[in-house]
């Protein structure tokens with residue numbers, strides 16, 4: 688069966704890991720220092736430093752402003768957890784707002800500052816740079832970590848609905864984190 692889209696009703700084994708971020712979207716978000724999950728060869732640059740599977744972006748130190756579009760065939764939780772801990776950057780993920788990983792790493796993250804729910808569906812790009820014929824089949828969201836990245840999302844011009852994290856949610860997240868630390 689032909690590979691159609693990321694978010695369709697397919698088994699994980701059928702889904703490629705490498706769905707490149709559309710370059711025009713990335714350009715609107717400014718320069719990044721690190722992209723921790725990249726294919727070995729990229730048709731364009733997403734950040735000053737790219738980490739490939741051979742180096743394993745989850746095992747490497749993260750520094751600076753991070754761009755994260757995590758692999759889709761694996762659990763997003765580990766990548767998003769790392770991003771939440773790092774606290775500086777922007778992530779592009781499926782808007783699976785009800786899932787445990789989304790609650791942990793976005794809604795309850797003490798460092799997540801804003802979300803931009805994209806209008807329409809993204810056409811990602813293949814590893815050779817070609818734009819996919821099909822859209823990704825599901826809604827996407829950009830998540831800001833750190834207030835400077837919320838400011839960028841709010842003014843980036845990517846079409847969608849932007850919200851800052853409610854202060855009560857952030858206060859509760861910080862309290863929960865403190866309790867976990869003391870527990």
Ligand SMILES: C[S@@+](CC[C@H](N)C(=O)[O-])C[C@H]1O[C@@H](n2cnc3c(N)ncnc32)[C@H](O)[C@@H]1O
Nearest residue numbers: 705706707708724725726739740743744756758
């Ligand atoms: C959704 S693509 C994103 C590519 C690129 N970062 C972008 O935004 O266009 C995710 C990439 O992560 C790579 N990847 C998977 N596991 C990885 C790991 N442990 N360390 C680094 N990269 C990994 C995959 O090979 C895939 O190319």
